[in-house]
Amino acid sequence: MDIKILIAEDESIFRELVSDIVKKEGYMPVEARDGKEAIDIFFSSNDIDIVILDVMMPIYDGWEVLKEIREHSDVPIIMLTALGDEKNEVFGLKEGADDYISKPFSYEIFVARLNTIVRKLKKERIDEIIVGKIKIYPVRHKVIVNDLEVELNRKEYSLLNYFVTNNNRVLTREQILDKVWGYDFDGDIRTIDTHIKTLRSKLLTYGNYIKTIRGSGYMFEVQNHEDN
Template identity: 50%
Template sequence: MEKLKVLVVDDEERMRKLISDFLKAKDFEVLEAADGEEAIDLFFEEKDISLLILDVMMPKMDGWAVLKSIREHSRVPVIMLTARSEETDELRGFEYGADEYISKPFSPKILVARVEALLRRSGIQQEETVSVGGIEIDKSAHSVRVDGKELELSFKEYELLLYFVENRGIALSREKILNNVWNYDYFGDARTIDTHVKKLRAKLKSKGEYIRTVWGMGYKFDPED
């Protein structure tokens, strides 16, 4: 099943990266645009974008103009982002056809949850089951099976395993794992990851060998062929 494609439009590169990293961790394909004109070009060029996350205040062409232009041709779900929280702005967004309206600052995890909920309401489903190397993860039930047997994991162990599986074959630094599994506002010790990896490997038994240590960097999930 192909990944669902989300277009993130914001003139702040840091904000685009923050949102993109969290969406990619949930197995979305992410496209980025730095202004309204680039967003319009990408949207009509790609044709299969499932959802837009659209900032209001941007150079060249603001979010309102982008939304109005897209609504002339498509009912694709749109989440508006803004630093302003006035009621009139929200009403304007809904009048122009926005589906959700989120004020900055916001929690990236809450934003991703809104994306998933909006796609479900729109009848667009993300892949719910991921299987690799005898490990099967049911994302809708938050459950894991290994060779057909249910595996009991803590919430963080589950999120860590899912992140590894969805980024299999990629060397992941401890900082990147912290940012995506423990959230960007987590200022803990990177050894937290080592502790969780040790517990996860033990619970996975022979499959724990899939989580390979990348010395001096972090880990890579690399299942055997």
């Protein structure tokens, strides 16, 4: 299985060094020279497995790129920075980074941490959820509908995942709100209906898997003849 790694680093010498390490480990590097290029490559590729982000980059810095990617994907992200203090490390992890490595770093430590993430990625990728004509790849939040990849935002993905894991069960709006939005959500409960309408549309004709149960809520149900 090929592993494609996006390396976003504005210093060409360091970017090439990381790229060479990635190649030696048998992975496929893709280079970005600044934050904007990193975002453009990530969202136009749809097959980036791991992102390595330098914090100090022009146009958009690493924190901005991290935030943008995290709004749409849970792809593993390693932050690289010369700011080797605890405050920045804690900030990065809280913002959704999977690991944080200070420059300059030991070759052995970098490789060990990278391979740890790759092993976890490969293990999780083995898991594939298939229900009717929908395939879900949990580690990448990737959804395939009748062999066509569909783009779901994080909330839509969480909603679909909750439905699928509770297949054939009636779920009340309160249950959905608590699980997907969180118990402390203080917005309008009708936001659920809006998101479900959008999710149904993105699932194409298979949006009809999501049934409206009058007076109760919703149920995800697949007809027996569509199970394979």
